[in-house]
Amino acid sequence: MTSINLAALQQEGYTEVATLPEVLADRPMHYCPGCHHGIAHRLVAEALEELGQVERTICVSSIGCSVFIYNYMHLDTVEAPHGRAAAVATGVKRARPDAFVFTYQGDGDLASIGLAESMHCANRGEKLSIVFINNTVYGMTGGQMAPTTLPGQKTTTSPGGRCASTEGLPLKMAEIMAGLGGVAYSARVATTSLKRIVEAKKAIKAAFQCQIDGRGFGFVELLSACPTNWRMTPLQANERVEKELIPYFPLGVFKDDANDPACSVSGGDS
Amino acid sequence: MHHVLINEERCKGCLLCTVACPKEVLEQSARFNQQGYKVVEVARQDDCTACAACARICPDFAIRVFRKKSAKPKGAKGEQA
Numbered sequence: 171m172t173s174i175n176l177a178a179l180q181q182e183g184y185t186e187v188a189t190l191p192e193v194l195a196d197r198p199m200h201y202c203p204g205c206h207h208g209i210a211h212r213l214v215a216e217a218l219e220e221l222g223q224v225e226r227t228i229c230v231s232s233i234g235c236s237v238f239i240y241n242y243m244h245l246d247t248v249e250a251p252h253g254r255a256a257a258v259a260t261g262v263k264r265a266r267p268d269a270f271v272f273t274y275q276g277d278g279d280l281a282s283i284g285l286a287e288s289m290h291c292a293n294r295g296e297k298l299s300i301v302f303i304n305n306t307v308y309g310m311t312g313g314q315m316a317p318t319t320l321p322g323q324k325t326t327t328s329p330g331g332r333c334a335s336t337e338g339l340p341l342k343m344a345e346i347m348a349g350l351g352g353v354a355y356s357a358r359v360a361t362t363s364l365k366r367i368v369e370a371k372k373a374i375k376a377a378f379q380c381q382i383d384g385r386g387f388g389f390v391e392l393l394s395a396c397p398t399n400w401r402m403t404p405l406q407a408n409e410r411v412e413k414e415l416i417p418y419f420p421l422g423v424f425k426d427d428a429n430d431p432a433c434s435v436s437g438g439d440s
Numbered sequence: 441m442h443h444v445l446i447n448e449e450r451c452k453g454c455l456l457c458t459v460a461c462p463k464e465v466l467e468q469s470a471r472f473n474q475q476g477y478k479v480v481e482v483a484r485q486d487d488c489t490a491c492a493a494c495a496r497i498c499p500d501f502a503i504r505v506f507r508k509k510s511a512k513p514k515g516a517k518g519e520q521a
Contacts, residue, residue, distance in 0.1 A: 176445065179445075179506050186504060186505065187505045187506070187507045188492035194501070198449075198500070203454040203477065204454035205499055206499060207499065208501065212496075212501065361497075363459075363497070364460055364491075364496060367496055404454035405454075405456070405459060408459070
């Protein structure tokens with residue numbers, strides 16, 4: 171039915187709106203219904219195409235649900251050990267300074283296991299970009315508590331809800347990154363509605379632009395839903411991002427040296 | 441009238457498109473696809489404004505939106521972005 175309609179539509183003078191970026195593979199994704207990874211993949215792909223970086227991009231993928239990103243994007247990809255994407259990306263970028271290098275990491279990967287790698291990479295001001303997907307749980311392994319899990323949130327390893335006095339409070343990675351010297355751009359965005367998606371794309375492009383201009387490290391945190399591990403329907407999970415996540419993890423740009431000459435990166439180059 | 445095409449085998453029935461659409465064009469159908477997901481369908485095609493909010497929010501890229509060229513006199517091109 172679809173193919174017949176398509177041919178007829180094109181003959182009748184219809185044009186497609188919001189076509190898929192060519193760098194995205196046209197194949198079914200393994201993500202759960204309502205997972206925001208697909209939206210994030212598309213935004214990254216659109217940003218890469220619009221900035222003309224596809225041919226020189228090397229993607230560093232992490233461990234987590236997004237481990238198969240190389241199946242969904244036609245990019246050269248290095249698969250990093252759990253948490254070490256930022257360290258691997260440092261090596262890739264230093265060996266191939268002409269390449270555009272970005273990592274795509276989840277919150278268990280970047281904020282827990284790879285916290286040291288990520289923060290030191292940012293602090294060194296490596297000229298690379300990190301796309302950080304924060305869904306407040308370890309998605310792939312079954313919804314365990316992550317460093318970003320909200321207080322009171324029930325997960326498989328915090329069945330009574332996360333307790334702030336024993337497990338601490340969630341890490342606000344975008345703010346933490348903004349406080350480090352080598353970071354040129356740090357922002358937090360969400361993908362729950364079209365308006366937020368447009369803002370998210372702007373942030374991703376700004377972070378990528380930092381690397382293209384050689385200004386330093388670009389970091390974007392995307393708040394994302396995990397309906398399966400939150401034990402919710404996709405629509406409830408989308409709602410939860412708006413009502414629970416955004417009040418704790420405020421959206422916005424926390425550092426942008428393009429607009430603020432006081433925080434421009436000086437030195438640090440080898 | 442603009443057109444929304446839904447790739448039912450890709451749709452996972454998450455319904456994010458139904459809340460993204462400002463005109464409530466899309467809604468859940470009674471059909472299941474081969475994966476067992478209850479897919480969305482185009483319920484009110486005439487209301488569609490081809491804003492492509494559904495296509496942009498669909499995490500599985502199952503929606504394609506086609507804009508009908510407006511009946512403008514020839515030469516007045518360059519309207520669509």
